[in-house]
Amino acid sequence: MLLFLFNLLGYKLLYSLFIFSAKDVSLxxxxxxxxxxxxxxxxxxxxxxxCNTIHANKSAILQIEQGQFxxxxxxxxxxxxxxxxxRLLHELELATILHLEKDYLQSNQHLERAKTHIESFYTISxxxxxxxxxxxxxxxxxxxxxxxxxxxHYLKALNFNSLAQLNPSMRETYLDSSQVEMRQLxxxxxxxxxxxxxxxxxxxxxxxxxxxxxxxxxxxxxxxETLLENIEYxxxxxxxxxxxxxxxxxxxxxxxxxxxxxxxxxxxxxxxxQYGLADTTEKLALKNLAxxxxxxxxxxSELQTLLNKHTSLEVPEGTQVTIIQNLGIxxxxxxxxxxxxxxxxxxxxxxxxxxxxxxxxxREQRLWFQMLYADTSLFDLMQNYILGDVSDVLLGTMTKxxxxxxxxxxxxxxxxxxxxxxxxxxxxxYLAPPKLPIRKTEIWQGNKKLADLEQFHSISQLALQKxxxxxxxxxxxxxxxxxVKALTARKAMQVAGADQNNLLxxxxxxxxxxxxxxxASADTRQWQSLPAQIRLAQFSLEPGLQNLTIxxxxxxGRVIQQxxxxxxQGSMTVWHTRTFLNAAPTVNAL
Amino acid sequence: xxxTKKFLTYSGLLLSGxxxxxxxxxxxxxxxxxxxxxxxxxxxxxxxxxxxxEAMVNDMLTFPWVSDHxxxxxxxxxIIIQSVRNKSHQHIAVDTFLNxxxxxxxxxxxxxxxxxSSIRNEIREERKDQELNASIETQNExxxxxxxxxxxxxxxxxxxxxxxxxxxxxxxxxxxxxDMTSNREVWNGQKKIQKHQKxxxxxx
Numbered sequence: 001m002l003l004f005l006f007n008l009l010g011y012k013l014l015y016s017l018f019i020f021s022a023k024d025v026s027l028x029x030x031x032x033x034x035x036x037x038x039x040x041x042x043x044x045x046x047x048x049x050x051c052n053t054i055h056a057n058k059s060a061i062l063q064i065e066q067g068q069f070x071x072x073x074x075x076x077x078x079x080x081x082x083x084x085x086x087r088l089l090h091e092l093e094l095a096t097i098l099h100l101e102k103d104y105l106q107s108n109q110h111l112e113r114a115k116t117h118i119e120s121f122y123t124i125s126x127x128x129x130x131x132x133x134x135x136x137x138x139x140x141x142x143x144x145x146x147x148x149x150x151x152x153h154y155l156k157a158l159n160f161n162s163l164a165q166l167n168p169s170m171r172e173t174y175l176d177s178s179q180v181e182m183r184q185l186x187x188x189x190x191x192x193x194x195x196x197x198x199x200x201x202x203x204x205x206x207x208x209x210x211x212x213x214x215x216x217x218x219x220x221x222x223x224x225e226t227l228l229e230n231i232e233y234x235x236x237x238x239x240x241x242x243x244x245x246x247x248x249x250x251x252x253x254x255x256x257x258x259x260x261x262x263x264x265x266x267x268x269x270x271x272x273x274q275y276g277l278a279d280t281t282e283k284l285a286l287k288n289l290a291x292x293x294x295x296x297x298x299x300x301s302e303l304q305t306l307l308n309k310h311t312s313l314e315v316p317e318g319t320q321v322t323i324i325q326n327l328g329i330x331x332x333x334x335x336x337x338x339x340x341x342x343x344x345x346x347x348x349x350x351x352x353x354x355x356x357x358x359x360x361x362x363r364e365q366r367l368w369f370q371m372l373y374a375d376t377s378l379f380d381l382m383q384n385y386i387l388g389d390v391s392d393v394l395l396g397t398m399t400k401x402x403x404x405x406x407x408x409x410x411x412x413x414x415x416x417x418x419x420x421x422x423x424x425x426x427x428x429x430y431l432a433p434p435k436l437p438i439r440k441t442e443i444w445q446g447n448k449k450l451a452d453l454e455q456f457h458s459i460s461q462l463a464l465q466k467x468x469x470x471x472x473x474x475x476x477x478x479x480x481x482x483x484v485k486a487l488t489a490r491k492a493m494q495v496a497g498a499d500q501n502n503l504l505x506x507x508x509x510x511x512x513x514x515x516x517x518x519x520a521s522a523d524t525r526q527w528q529s530l531p532a533q534i535r536l537a538q539f540s541l542e543p544g545l546q547n548l549t550i551x552x553x554x555x556x557g558r559v560i561q562q563x564x565x566x567x568x569q570g571s572m573t574v575w576h577t578r579t580f581l582n583a584a585p586t587v588n589a590l
Numbered sequence: 591x592x593x594t595k596k597f598l599t600y601s602g603l604l605l606s607g608x609x610x611x612x613x614x615x616x617x618x619x620x621x622x623x624x625x626x627x628x629x630x631x632x633x634x635x636x637x638x639x640x641x642x643x644e645a646m647v648n649d650m651l652t653f654p655w656v657s658d659h660x661x662x663x664x665x666x667x668x669i670i671i672q673s674v675r676n677k678s679h680q681h682i683a684v685d686t687f688l689n690x691x692x693x694x695x696x697x698x699x700x701x702x703x704x705x706x707s708s709i710r711n712e713i714r715e716e717r718k719d720q721e722l723n724a725s726i727e728t729q730n731e732x733x734x735x736x737x738x739x740x741x742x743x744x745x746x747x748x749x750x751x752x753x754x755x756x757x758x759x760x761x762x763x764x765x766x767x768x769d770m771t772s773n774r775e776v777w778n779g780q781k782k783i784q785k786h787q788k789x790x791x792x793x794x
Contacts, residue, residue: 119631124792125794172673177681180678180680183748187679191752191753194753
């Protein structure tokens, strides 16, 4: 209620300012310029102000690529407060920078705080929601995405793993700690699976009936429905595999076996396909499953069943080394703007996308709009035909129409049509297409190639699919919010008596529309320093200190080399690195 | 116009009032008894550590291993604390309850503790330094250390069950005392702790 009053107060103050400025000569400008034209210019400026600028966390990660850690930390601290609505981003971005700077203990402290913030967001703040509804999503706390928590645990476990390698006397303690993270993640994954159903073996598909065949032919027309199928984050095969590797490294073979089993199941039943991963993912999980069964002993019959089922499965022997390569930077989140108008002719609310930015960005925005929002389904085209004319049907690919029909009169009664006289701005986020110009990444020891690093997880695909899922609700919320704001402004004008049909009334209406447009910006905040891909390779190596080189070859032919001395011990040694595509050609990874 | 000015005045007052009220929120710190439980979450906390230590000491001293030891040896039993592995889902500072346990046993005077290997190495370095730098009367001899009779080790495990904002967390601490000569397990202690956390989905 208080927030509502605030909003009301905002408009009242705005109105009062105009009352005073009416005495001023500045208002005389309207005698020379037609009001609507002036407003269009004004709105265009506002839209341009919402242009996709580089986020501070993107700048920070670019600084890290150049090895400027101090500046990167400064950039984050200056732009994301540790107590404000961006506190989650403050912790996440600083944690990643510290992780890359190899300050693992500090990094974990920030990750722990990030985890606490995410826990606290479980309770939805009603006042926060009200504030967001009357202002914009970027005025609310940034709560992150559902896949952030697994990645926080992943990063924490990597930190503990590195600490174990750097402090041999504390090895057991740190390896135990890395497993603690994985156990917490296990609890999260179990809940996620029970909510979403996880990955299940697909049933044998019957030959399609005539209806199914026709439906399949017409599928492209109903793109959004099929586009959004099976893209939910419902389990994480890579996290299970990683957990298995850490457990094995810590000689907890029972836990390792269970995790490898879960990883193989998820990779086989959809995870690999959903995120476009390498074909070898499931096989590696199965190999490790067989190996841990053998190492633990007591699983003779289970092992035999597994080998009978997967006849080509070779169980690797000897000391294993797993290299995890966190590659690139997650794609950027940007803004797509719409102009919302009430169209009396067709009795509909119409959203026109406004493509702003570079040619590349305009193309991305157009594709995102057509993929998710445009009136391209048969139903939408029919609606456009019924309510408008042929031009509306053709325009369908460039508009989003919400036909009000008999509700139009009601909308007029509550003042909605009047409130949208000068239009309104709706803004939603979209994700830049994930592109990683990598030809191959390999592991070498001296002049001998040991293995190819293959894609075992795609954070960019994960982010993209989450953005696609959220897109529909995001536009619905943005749409509702702008209508609420427009109506609130109208009410405020009525209270202040500025709703007369005169120049001043129009001016106040324009001004309130402009204020709404400014605050309508989409929420483009995200954990930017996440990698785009996670690649992995596993191979046998003699115990002891081994010097390895990771060679990442880009499409341009440029090769980035990272070398490290790895202490190989026990049945499994896990080692990780991060590779930036703009990094110097030769980087010391340790 | 008069109405607008009046509204502006009230609005200003409302705004200032709200700003003043928001300024009232500040950090407040007070001292509390270290035995008082302040549970902000279902995470392992100081009270859990204390409860485990108390339960373990009470249980440990009721077992006959001390009297059995004294029957055959002239000195009190000496214990070394080996690893207590954290196999739970929480980062638990194992040292806190082990130190509580150690203090409680030492206070009873029924057993002694031998320092762990890293502390022993530090002390040995110190003794080496004494050989070079301390006067002969104040030097401590090498090779006079007390060997441990029993080794204390164990693990902490946990299970979590969570649904619809409710979470039940179960911790189990298992400790055992092994006779270092015979490998006999002379004591096995267990303490279970269960916590229930409820979180509201909506708040102001």
